[in-house]
Each structure stands twice: as structure tokens, then as C-alpha cells.
Amino acid sequence: MEPGDVVARSTTILPPPNPQPRPVTLRELLGALGPHALRLVAGQRLDEPIGEPLIYGPGEPLPDVGDSIVFVTGARAGQPEALRRIAAAGGHTVVLKAWKQEIGDDHGLTLLCTPDEMAWRHLDALITTARLPGSAVNEPSGDLFSLANAIAASLGGPVTIEETTGRIMAYSNLPGQDIDPIRRLAILGRQTPERPTNAVEYQAVLTAPGPVFFESSHPDYADRLAVAVRAGHQVLGVIWVLCGRPQLVEDADRVLIDAARTTAMHLLRRRGSHDPDRTRRGEALRGLLADTLDAPAAAAALALPEATPVVVGVVRPVTQPGLHAARVADLVALHGEYWHSGAASVLDGDDLLLLLPGPASTPRLRKLGTDLATAARRSAGIALRVGFGPEVSGLDQARRSRQLAERVLLAGRPVAVLDDVRSELVLTALPDDDEALRLAPVRSVLEHDATQGTDYAATLLTYLGTFGNITATAQALNVHENTARYRVRRLTERFGIELGAGDETLVTWLQLRNACRRLQADTRRSVSDDSGRADPGA
The missing domain is CATH 3.30.450.40 (GAF domain)
Incomplete structure (x- = not known):
């Protein structure tokens, strides 16, 4: 393949006409394109903004030059005169072909060279692209x-x-x-x-x-x-x-x-x-879930039928959510689009909300959540918690799916679908027990564990959860069966726990369970807060 053929293919990178150019200095342009495309030969005016490219051939009428970067075309014999005319017209930056030029007088111009095989239209495209918002030159970070x-x-x-x-x-x-x-x-x-x-x-x-x-x-x-x-x-x-x-x-x-x-x-x-459509769809999702946009309007903005079955997922970074949520926003959007082209996502506070058009089976949702968590960990070292609400019958029910997805997160699992934690959510939906209604034996067990460092509450919860199976209790607690029997006996003797008292036994289990879960949640929050303070730049 000839070099000219390779260059000709690059014309597809011409930018769209809508974005407006931004000021770019010659130093920034040279740094972006590199010496293999554009090289400085003479001149020191590197920190002045350059204008749009202007093509000029020797002998042609010279338009208003201004701050344009002028491409001098045509035979090399006519280039010295072209430089003189450009300097007289107030120009200051010129590009010539070939790396080596024998020019007696640069007329105070800043001279640049580009290789012979570089097509002028391609160099024009490169410079024009570099002057657009979002280009490598105009991105202050992450270019x-x-x-x-x-x-x-x-x-x-x-x-x-x-x-x-x-x-x-x-x-x-x-x-x-x-x-x-x-x-x-x-x-x-x-x-x-x-x-x-x-x-x-x-x-x-x-x-x-x-x-x-x-x-x-x-x-x-x-x-x-x-x-x-x-x-x-x-x-x-x-x-x-x-x-x-x-x-x-x-x-x-x-x-x-x-x-x-x-x-x-x-x-x-x-x-x-650089994806305005993704931004527009995200804002439509925000309005739908915040109830500031009705279902018909959201359906039009999302390009989805109003009766489309949907699932809402909530993605939450485990530590420093305010920082890490923004870092994984596009990762969530990409996985959503991989699921379905009509998916939408938006950053809402510390959470990322993901709308997934159905049908959505539980195994498929689990896999999506696991893939997302794995990608975030491998790509950015960020731990996520992902929860999915139920599939609902249309966009007008999306808020309900989002509410349940947030409750799924409270189960504390890295990835969970509603079906995985339904029983846990039913129990957590029960009203928190009033301190005045807490049974005296329950209060005594909790106080003893807190002051003496014992694990009677965990023993009782495990024993009741196994329906009084002492072998299963010992295995779950990783202790000898005799130790498990001793603890259960102490619970009845020391604290007055009634293990076969019907409603009272059920209430004992529920109150202990809710109290222990609150303690665990408080511990996780404390660890998360300490982690954030210890490493604010993570």
C-alpha cells in the first residue's frame, strides 16, 4: 500500500461542524500531534493561540491571515516569496512540506514542517480536531x-x-x-x-x-x-x-x-x-424515578414503549461513595447497554441507578451484577454493592422497583436480586422493637454480651434458627457440641430464656435478630468511615 493511500483513509476523522473551537497554543498543538506529524523549524511564539488552518499557494491571492496557521503549498521555489507576503500580511505561523528546508529568511515567522507523505487535508483535520472541546489538547485531565x-x-x-x-x-x-x-x-x-x-x-x-x-x-x-x-x-x-x-x-x-x-x-x-444521547436518557431516568417526569414523557425520551417490563438496579461503591460513584458511572452505563440497547443509567447522589428493559431472569441479573462488580474491581480497584429490584410491568412502576432495589442493598450482599433476600426483607420490614417492649431476657442477653464480650445472642439466634438442632448449632458456631449445649443451658438458667414458649420465643428471636443486625450495620459504617478518613485520595 502506498503512503498516500494510508493517509487518504484518515479523512473520516473530520469532526462534526457543531462544536465550536477553543483556544489552543502552538506548544499544545505540537505536544498533541508529535514530531512525526508536525515539527518546529524556527520561531519562538509557542504560547500564543493559533487560529484555524488556511491553505495558501504561491501566486494566489492572499486572504486575511490573522492568527491562522498557514499551509504553504505548491513548488518549493515559490515558497520564499510566499513567506514574505504572509509576513507582510501580519501572519505569524506557517507550515511547509518536508523535514528539511533551505530558506534564507524566515521573515520573523514561526516555521513548521510536515512530512511529504502527510496529505494537507489530513493535517487540516488533525489540527481542526485538536482545537475542538474534548480533544486531547483541550482536556485538562485524563487526555x-x-x-x-x-x-x-x-x-x-x-x-x-x-x-x-x-x-x-x-x-x-x-x-x-x-x-x-x-x-x-x-x-x-x-x-x-x-x-x-x-x-x-x-x-x-x-x-x-x-x-x-x-x-x-x-x-x-x-x-x-x-x-x-x-x-x-x-x-x-x-x-x-x-x-x-x-x-x-x-x-x-x-x-x-x-x-x-x-x-x-x-x-x-x-x-x-461525548455521548449526548446517553446524558439525555440518564436525565429522563432521573426524572422518572424522582416522579418529576410522567411515564409517557419518559417513554418518549428513553425511546421505549411505556408498557415495557423493566428492572431497576442500584449500584453503590462500598467505600468513599461520593468519589467512586463518579468513577464507575460509565462502567455501569456500558454494562447496561451490553444488556439492552434501551438501558439507561444516571448518577443520583452516591448511587448509580440502572434501568434495564426486560425480560430479566434472576440468574441473568445475578450475572450482570457479578460482571459489573468484577469489572470495577479489576479496572479501578473499587468494591461495589449491587442490588436489583423486581421486574415491573411498565415504566410507571419503575419507582417501586427502585425502592425495593435499595432495600435489597441493605441485606449487605455484594450482589443480590430480590429473590435472593426476600425473606430477609420481610423481616426487616417489621417495625423496630420499641425499647419499652423489649423482653427482659433479651435485654439481659444483649447487655451481658456488650459488657462481658460473650456471644450468647449469636448462640441463641443460631440455636433457634436450626430449630433446636445442637449439632447444626455447634457446626455453625464452629465450637464443640458440649460447648454449644453449655451455652444453651446457661441461656435458660442465667437469663430465663424460654425455648418452647410459642409467641414469646418467636418475639425473642425477632428482637435479638434485629438488634444484632443493627450492631453489624453500625460496625460496617464505622469501618467505612475510618477507611475514608485514612485514605481520602483513594
């Missing part, structure tokens, strides 16, 4: 070019971050790291050149559980190491690293795996921030 440089510095070799189609999203630009002809063409065209081995290599990377090494059979081409960037089941992209230019670090595989996890979060954030 992929900075990330590619960080990964390259950690690995010791040049890096590209690509889509699964081979389109390059970002590439590293560090001194001392050389690239081969394949990578150079890829950077110039923002697309991996077509080669007979492309399909096989990409397929190997996308199906492998970790990094894949490719040994080059050509002396001019470098060996390569690659890894897929995943969020759960979804492949978001690929990281490629050139080996031997220079040599990679000894634990390159581990570093690359860590880099893939970080890159996944960047790609998820970029995907969500």
Missing part, C-alpha cells in the same frame, strides 16, 4: 496523549492506544524512543496500515487474557507487545508497544496490564462525556 506518554515512560518503549479497528486514538511522544516505518505511517494516517497479518494479530490480542508478544520477521520492523483494554466483557481498545527501541523494562507484561486498567477508565470517561 490520552498524556496517558500514552506515561505508559511509554513506564514501559521504556513507544506506545499507541488504538481502537479495535486500528484507528489510532493517541500515541506517545518521548525523546529517545524510536519508531519503525509501520508505526510512522500509522501516526501520519491515524490508522494502522493494512498488512496481511493485521487481522490475525488483532484477533490474537482481543482473545488473549493478557499481553501478546509478536516477533518481527523483518529487520526494519520492531517486535511488538500488545494488550486489549477491557471493561468487563467489552473490549474498548488496544495498547501496542514497540520492543527494542529501546528495550522494555523487565516486568513489561505486568506494567502493561496495569496500564490497560487505567486506560479503560479513561476510555469509559471519554465515551460517556
Whole structure:
């Protein structure tokens, strides 16, 4: 394939006309595109904003230049005169073809060079894209070019971050790291050149559980190491690293795996921030669940029939929810879209709410929750608790599903569907026992455990829960049967517990159970708060 053919394919990256450009300095532009696309030859005006590209050929009428970055086309013999005219018109930044130019006088202009094989229309597209909101230049944090440089510095070799189609999203630009002809063409065209081995290599990377090494059979081409960037089941992209230019670090595989996890979060954030449809659907879901948007209006905004069966899930980070919820928002959205194209999600306080069109079987919901929790842990080291409400008959019932999903979370399981904890929810729905109504034996057992460090409450709950089976009680408590018998006897002798008193025995069990669960919940909150204070930057 000829270099010109590779470059021509890149015209698809032209941005949509709607977003308005933002100020970008020449220094920022050079840092984003890198020296393989645009190189500084002369001039020091790097921190002044540049305008939109302007193509000018020697001998042509010169339009108003202003702060435009001027592409000088045509024969090189006419370029000196073109530079003089541009300087006289008040221009200050010029791009010429080829790396080496013999120009006697730069006329005070800032001169840049681009390779001969770089199509002018492609350079125009690159610069125009770089000046748009959300581009690598205009993202103050998390831009992929900075990330590619960080990964390259950690690995010791040049890096590209690509889509699964081979389109390059970002590439590293560090001194001392050389690239081969394949990578150079890829950077110039923002697309991996077509080669007979492309399909096989990409397929190997996308199906492998970790990094894949490719040994080059050509002396001019470098060996390569690659890894897929995943969020759960979804492949978001690929990281490629050139080996031997220079040599990679000894634990390159581990570093690359860590880099893939970080890159996944960047790609998820970029995907969500540039998706107005996802934002619109999320706001419709917020209104539906807050009862500020009726079901017909929500159905229109969500593009779902009003009578669609739906399930609402609630996703809650276990520690530092306010920080981590925002970090996993796009991960939740991605898993929802993998479930059904009509799914919607929105961040609501510390929780992420997920609307899933049915039908939704219990096993399938469990798997979705488990996959989501696993992806969050692997991609960002974040522990989640996921609860799903029941499937309801239409959007007008979605609030009920959300309310029950929040109660499912109270069961304390990492992932739970309503069917998993229905009995527990029935019991927790009982009114909290008034202190004045608490049975005297129950009060005595709880006070003794609190002051003496004993476990009589746990013993009694286990014994009653096994219907008086002392063997099962001993096994559950991990004690000898004689120890279990002794504790049960002490409960009746010391505290006056009646084990066969009908209603009183049932009330004893319920009051002990509710009291113990409140103590456990208080303990979990205390641990969570301490964790948040100890590591506020996690």
C-alpha cells in the first residue's frame, strides 16, 4: 500500500461542524500531534493561540491571515516569496512540506514542517480536531496523549492506544524512543496500515487474557507487545508497544496490564462525556424515578414503549461513595447497554441507578451484577454493592422497583436480586422493637454480651434458627457440641430464656435478630468511615 493511500483513509476523522473551537497554543498543538506529524523549524511564539488552518499557494491571492496557521503549498521555489507576503500580511505561523528546508529568511515567522507523505487535508483535520472541546489538547485531565506518554515512560518503549479497528486514538511522544516505518505511517494516517497479518494479530490480542508478544520477521520492523483494554466483557481498545527501541523494562507484561486498567477508565470517561444521547436518557431516568417526569414523557425520551417490563438496579461503591460513584458511572452505563440497547443509567447522589428493559431472569441479573462488580474491581480497584429490584410491568412502576432495589442493598450482599433476600426483607420490614417492649431476657442477653464480650445472642439466634438442632448449632458456631449445649443451658438458667414458649420465643428471636443486625450495620459504617478518613485520595 502506498503512503498516500494510508493517509487518504484518515479523512473520516473530520469532526462534526457543531462544536465550536477553543483556544489552543502552538506548544499544545505540537505536544498533541508529535514530531512525526508536525515539527518546529524556527520561531519562538509557542504560547500564543493559533487560529484555524488556511491553505495558501504561491501566486494566489492572499486572504486575511490573522492568527491562522498557514499551509504553504505548491513548488518549493515559490515558497520564499510566499513567506514574505504572509509576513507582510501580519501572519505569524506557517507550515511547509518536508523535514528539511533551505530558506534564507524566515521573515520573523514561526516555521513548521510536515512530512511529504502527510496529505494537507489530513493535517487540516488533525489540527481542526485538536482545537475542538474534548480533544486531547483541550482536556485538562485524563487526555490520552498524556496517558500514552506515561505508559511509554513506564514501559521504556513507544506506545499507541488504538481502537479495535486500528484507528489510532493517541500515541506517545518521548525523546529517545524510536519508531519503525509501520508505526510512522500509522501516526501520519491515524490508522494502522493494512498488512496481511493485521487481522490475525488483532484477533490474537482481543482473545488473549493478557499481553501478546509478536516477533518481527523483518529487520526494519520492531517486535511488538500488545494488550486489549477491557471493561468487563467489552473490549474498548488496544495498547501496542514497540520492543527494542529501546528495550522494555523487565516486568513489561505486568506494567502493561496495569496500564490497560487505567486506560479503560479513561476510555469509559471519554465515551460517556461525548455521548449526548446517553446524558439525555440518564436525565429522563432521573426524572422518572424522582416522579418529576410522567411515564409517557419518559417513554418518549428513553425511546421505549411505556408498557415495557423493566428492572431497576442500584449500584453503590462500598467505600468513599461520593468519589467512586463518579468513577464507575460509565462502567455501569456500558454494562447496561451490553444488556439492552434501551438501558439507561444516571448518577443520583452516591448511587448509580440502572434501568434495564426486560425480560430479566434472576440468574441473568445475578450475572450482570457479578460482571459489573468484577469489572470495577479489576479496572479501578473499587468494591461495589449491587442490588436489583423486581421486574415491573411498565415504566410507571419503575419507582417501586427502585425502592425495593435499595432495600435489597441493605441485606449487605455484594450482589443480590430480590429473590435472593426476600425473606430477609420481610423481616426487616417489621417495625423496630420499641425499647419499652423489649423482653427482659433479651435485654439481659444483649447487655451481658456488650459488657462481658460473650456471644450468647449469636448462640441463641443460631440455636433457634436450626430449630433446636445442637449439632447444626455447634457446626455453625464452629465450637464443640458440649460447648454449644453449655451455652444453651446457661441461656435458660442465667437469663430465663424460654425455648418452647410459642409467641414469646418467636418475639425473642425477632428482637435479638434485629438488634444484632443493627450492631453489624453500625460496625460496617464505622469501618467505612475510618477507611475514608485514612485514605481520602483513594
